Amino acid sequence: ELGEDEGTDYEVEEYLQKISKAHMPKEVKEKAEKEINRLLKISSSSPDAGVIRTYVDWLLELPWNKKTKDNTDLGKARAILAEDHYGLEEVKERILEYLAVKHIKKDMKGPILCFVGPPGVGKTSVAKSIARAMDRKYVRISLGGVRDEAEIRGHRRTYIGAIPGRIISSIAKVKVNNPVFLLDEIDKLNSDFKGDPASALLEALDPEQNNTFTDHYIEAPFSLQNVMFITTANTTATIPGPLLDRMEVIEISGYTDVEKRNIAEKYLIKKQLSEHGLKENQVNISTNAINEIIERYTRESGVRNLERNIGKLIRKAAVQIVEKNKKSVSINNLNIKKYLGIPKYDYEVAYEEDQVGVVTGLAWTNVGGETLFVEVNTMKGDGKLQLTGQLGDVMKESAMAALSYIKANAVNFNIDYQIFKETDIHVHVPEGAIPKDGPSAGITMATAIISALTKKPVRKDVAMTGEITITGRVLPIGGLKEKLLAAKRAGIKKVVLCSKNKADVSKIDPKIIRSMEIVYADKIDDVVKEALR
Template sequence: MNKTNKASFNFQLSDFLESEAEFIPIVEDDDYQQLMDEEKVPDVIPILPLRNTVLFPGVIFPISIGREKSLQLVRDVQKSKGVLGAVCQKDHKTEDPVPEDLYRVGTIARVLKILELPDGSTSVIIQGRKRFQWHEIVSDTPYFTGKVSLLDEVKPEGDEKREFEAIVGSLKDLSMRIIKGSSNIPPEASFALKNIDSPAFLINYIGANSEIKISEKQRVLETNDLKKRGLLLVEHLVREVQLVEIKNDIQSKVKIDIDQQQREYLLQQQMKTIQNELGASPIEQAAKELEAASKKKKWSKEVADVFKKELDKLRRLNPASGEYSVQHNYLQTMIDLPWEQYTKDVFDLKKAQRILDRDHFGLDKVKERILEHLAVLKLKGDLKSPILCLYGPPGVGKTSLGKSVAEALGRQYVRMSLGGLHDESEVRGHRKTYIGAMPGRIIQNIKKAGSSNPVFILDEIDKISSSYHGDPASALLEVLDPEQNSNFHDNFLDVDYDLSKVMFIATANTLNSISAPLLDRMELINVTGYIVEEKVEIARQHLIPKQLANHGVPKSMVSLNKKVLTYLIENYTRESGVRQLDKVLAQLFRKIALKIASDEEVKKSLTMADLREYLGVEKYSRDSWEKDVPPGVVTGLAWTASGGDILFVESSLSKGKGNLTLTGNLGDVMKESAVLALEYIKSHAEELNIDPVIAEQNNIHVHVPEGAIPKDGPSAGVTMVTSMASIFTGRPVKPRVAMTGEITLRGKVLPVGGIKEKILAAKRAGILEIILSKDNQKDVNEIKNIYVEGLTFHYVENIMNVLELALK
């Protein structure tokens, strides 16, 4: 290109800058190269991060400036008439990029003009000059500046020239076809392409304007060899041409007058045409996949017929309707369910015993029941699974027992938490006529298990509540009845499913809130609390190794002997189970881990003083009997959700008219016991050597300490009578004696529950003698000797026996 042509080129550029119109530069090869060669680039230049834009050499490009740093950069460059390095960000969403967010290769650019737009935004017109690579960011304030080096372009030589010319020709042809076939590109673009004679600029121009991914554009820019760069673009343009032609072909097959009513029909037709081009309708394809999967299922003829009928219905549905997704979900659920798929039970009783003993200390009744079930299965070969209900205080291992049972039986394990469940459809599922319908959680968990005979834990069954959505407890009646659950009916599935081989294990803290029909369907196993000696063993065998591993503390570095463990259990926990103990041990080993990580010395054998240093002062003082108590104070035994406890009943007399005052946050049943006790004392005053005048001329006040804690139940009946008899007669209660039992107006002592927990509480408190109803003797006989060792039991039938044993 001669000087006149070059001047013409510059004139067109100036016109563009004045008019702000779109400009397509027209240059020849020699002039383009001269323009690029004239550019002098210093070693350190400002770096401008670009979003979603890759600038190519020779291309003029308007960019919108939003960042303050970038605006200052382009103004400084324009003022100094220098150059900048335009580099694309790897992620356009990054607001404040760091060097690692930028590609290494970019384009040297000059700022041609800064345009302040009416809406307050700023646009900058830049022109790419040469490709460069930055090696180091020298400064990041007030904007990036970096050390750069220019990249040379490798031009084809010799025989490669002809091939390169063919590539350039292909690029022009493909670009023309895209312009012709696309309605978004103005026809003037073809005129610009025809007049570009510089092969290098043509490649850069097409690379900048092609609709390809930013990462692919960057790859084109980074290619030094012009021939390879052209081949990369040819590959992308061929793909783009094919897409344009396919789109035009689809549109030609769906010729229709477009108006508002026909818009939806047009879209459906286009979709069908696309599907036909791909080879199959997705509806039919989905139906065929479901049909193929159904042939592998081992289900009954009845279920197979239902599936076939529902599959035919799916084929007739419009995929855009809400009913289609529900129907497809229903069929997929039927396919996913393990119809008549069972895992093989393991009948190695010794191995099962080892697994149960390994994972849980104690719990002999539960382990015995599991082994009985295995034994019958081994002999008979088939047995409807029992529904066991483990009830007891928190933290004794009821839930975790399920995993051990599943491992011992060789079955899958699933757990369903029932705490707070108040919607019946959570159990039975929703009818599939509703949008968003799904099966109940029983069927969902069976699907998750992948077999029809898993060990299924129904956790916290006593926490179920009812609402206007229905009563989930009633829905569970069918699930937990061995005679009915072989035909369990889920509303969503609408086909009977056999749950008879599932081993359901329910857990509960108390049986009081479980309905009688539900209790009747379950085999109740009481999982009582642990004594201190058992907790020590559980801590040594299970909890301490687990917490050492969790906190990265080597086993050889720390140890707790039995005496220290006992001190920790008695003074830092108050529970029947071991959950709180586990938390306290975790707290202890966190403190030790901190010391180890800080390179501080840690004692290998911890003492009680060390526990106080790590855990603070003792949180609990042991409930214990009181020495030399005055008349009217009696020790009773109580059951709580967290285990057994002792309580004191105190009585006092004051001048008055024989009124009874009760304090201590007592429930109705406990208040009735106090009224009953006073009436009994008054009616048997002569036998007890009590002056009736004292009862008539004095008010009696009965108080149960710890008024913040609600207390209720009939168990304190004998304690109330003994307390009142003691204050009226002036005879104090014998030391180390505790009692529990319900009373009648005739003076009969009735049995109560929670005997084991109450005995454990008595042992913790240092009690030596316990007074119980004679009917509770059978409960004591069932308890292991280790729990009752050191205790003397007195079994009574009436109040007089209690008073003879209790009062001095």
């Protein structure tokens, strides 16, 4: 027992020396010393002794006063961000603004950013690039499927095997208190009887509160105000309001075909060649081949499938180089089918001639914009409205609102009111197996119904998108960049939009809309004048 006491005394002395060198805040230091002194009162073989040692070890591991020095050379930071990613200008500018202000005001709090966009646009990888540009350590935790509050804030020490939450343990691992901290897939958080992790994040992601973030295990305030938090999400719809309110949301939209081609040529081909151990002179993929992959082998907002297809091409080329002793392989749009097989997609193109009761609409999907054809047929009946094509409630209501307006203003469109009592109207939106919803096809359905009732053909080169009210007003819609890209691909010459969407159009690259005429409308009457022959 005497030897055991001497060992404990030595251990306590060693711990107290480490605590004095750890630069802890005064109250944390006192708490650590109090816990260590408890070791003198209990047997070293007691389970409590192990709990105390583990707890104090965690306190010693935390970087209470250690931080990395930020890079203040904006030119270097700009070059690193440009080297790693094409586009994403708003994200890059926001980081450069932060570095500039940090250079002037040294004690500035870290920003809390939320990158929202479709899969594969570079939200996660740009966070790593930001850490490199700022000369900071990088730490990432995935929140997808997390449903236990203790994952975020830790377990209380009374539980056997208790550990700190993922925020504190990740910071202890990087050993600095100012890393770039990525919280990936924040929109995929779940909650159950174990608590709500989204509520636990409120304190960590609030600049006014996170200087005293308290983990259940540590039970002492730890400052997160130097941490740069970045969160990613595919949609803000599933993020709780109070949590979303604490973050600065930066929308990252899908890439245009031109942007995808640039990304492929500047980054993806080089990356895939390197991963497969080939040199640039061994495989030559032409620009036409890249265009063919983008248009006919992938349908996405990001570039993940594009990268997979480039990887597939390079693997097929590697087989030829090894098996047939070829020095180099050239791939172009003429021989690409040999490597990738029959094209998977064909973009919907505009009709070849004007049609009665068929209007081209524009829709937003998770993988970019699409053209959407609304077809209307009339037949003898008693005034029923039939809606098919797996339409959601909002879309059905849009069709009803359109019909109400047309009935109320039949005279303006030279429609005999008697026709509504003697005619059934059938609205169909192909493709029938794909569910569709949203208000943006309102003016499209209204124009198609008017065309079918007046027997006036709709111009084949006109597309439209906008919400309709029962008073005939046209309301603005979202996802405009993707929708205009879809219109361009389909060979549309004129697009009708709500006049309140002018501000959104001004933000879009002029190259996208150069070949199209954008027409603005306030009432459905203005839309009909542009669309019907």
